[in-house]
Amino acid sequence: MEILHKKIIFVGGKGGVGKSTTASSIAYLLSTKGKRVLLVSTDPAHNIGDVFHVQPKEDIVSIQPNLDLLEIDSTKESKRYISTVKDNLRGLVKATMIDEVNRQIDLASASPGADEAALFDRITSLILSERHHYDTIVFDTAPTGHTIRLLTLPELMNVWINGLLDRRKKVQDHYSQLLNDGEPIEDPIYEKLQERKKKFTAVRDVLLDLSLTGYTFVLNAERLPILETKKAVQTLAHHHIHVSTIIVNKVIPSHADGSFMHKRRECEQPYLDEIQATFTAQQVISLPLFEHDISTFNHLQTFSSIVDNQFSVYSN
Numbered sequence: 001m002e003i004l005h006k007k008i009i010f011v012g013g014k015g016g017v018g019k020s021t022t023a024s025s026i027a028y029l030l031s032t033k034g035k036r037v038l039l040v041s042t043d044p045a046h047n048i049g050d051v052f053h054v055q056p057k058e059d060i061v062s063i064q065p066n067l068d069l070l071e072i073d074s075t076k077e078s079k080r081y082i083s084t085v086k087d088n089l090r091g092l093v094k095a096t097m098i099d100e101v102n103r104q105i106d107l108a109s110a111s112p113g114a115d116e117a118a119l120f121d122r123i124t125s126l127i128l129s130e131r132h133h134y135d136t137i138v139f140d141t142a143p144t145g146h147t148i149r150l151l152t153l154p155e156l157m158n159v160w161i162n163g164l165l166d167r168r169k170k171v172q173d174h175y176s177q178l179l180n181d182g183e184p185i186e187d188p189i190y191e192k193l194q195e196r197k198k199k200f201t202a203v204r205d206v207l208l209d210l211s212l213t214g215y216t217f218v219l220n221a222e223r224l225p226i227l228e229t230k231k232a233v234q235t236l237a238h239h240h241i242h243v244s245t246i247i248v249n250k251v252i253p254s255h256a257d258g259s260f261m262h263k264r265r266e267c268e269q270p271y272l273d274e275i276q277a278t279f280t281a282q283q284v285i286s287l288p289l290f291e292h293d294i295s296t297f298n299h300l301q302t303f304s305s306i307v308d309n310q311f312s313v314y315s316n
Contacts (some may be wrong), residue, residue: 025303
């Protein structure tokens with residue numbers, strides 16, 4: 001099943017390769033085919049609103065018939081996430097300890113990976129709740145390294161929570177024997193951890209279901225994007241996430257004339273050959289270099305029609 005038929009689509013790639021434009025074109029294309037689509041940007045350098053010439057808000061906003069947009073602000077999301085954690089713990093710890101607990105949480109929020117955890121929590125909520133309201137959700141993700149950390153979080157978080165649950169269970173059993181003659185003691189923290197585990201397990205099942213979720217990387221026919229994408233595909237495969245589609249963007253079209261473009265095309269061809277030889281397990285779709293930026297809605301419509309044609313050619 002090709003990626004355009006998936007319920008959830010993740011679009012990743014190195015910065016500057018045309019990832020956001022490609023994600024926008026896929027979302028717009030699907031909306032024109034009668035599908036109700038939610039386009040979500042998790043890239044801190046949001047520009048999808050600029051592509052559609054709309055001003056996104058913190059909540060989902062309608063930008064075209066059948067097409068809604070959500071740009072997630074990772075900084076605000078991190079603050080919201082930390083606030084939620086504090087609220088969950090309030091009442092579960094002694095009043096004399098709450099200030100110290102909050103201080104430790106604030107320190108943890110500044111550690112590496114905290115923003116990704118907060119962002120993943122929002123993505124998890126979106127997938128589990130909004131996928132029933134839309135035919136397709138398209139995620140425009142941040143540059144490659146961020147995307148890898150984001151998509152591998154479900155497995156890492158599951159391991160982490162399982163460790164917390166095991167330790168909490170041992171403490172609970174110890175106090176049950178010591179203070180309650182073996183009778184189980186209610187533990188709200190353990191219950192909260194169980195809720196988180198169920199949530200992460202549910203979203204991980206969705207992310208690993210190839211019939212529901214598709215992954216595509218956008219790259220240019222250049223050395224560094226190829227190396228970065230190859231490493232990303234291998235890393236995700238290690239975590240049982242299969243990238244099904246590679247989109248090669250900004251390929252020099254045959255009608256581009258002049259000696260300069262001729263030399264550029266000669267330099268590009270070995271990289272195009274390398275892409276075909278490297279990504280044999282993926283669909284490889286090529287999109288042409290435009291003579292202008294995709295800066296207007298008409299440009300996006302044209303780009304989307306080319307995306308549609310290329311996927312149709314591959315399918316046939």
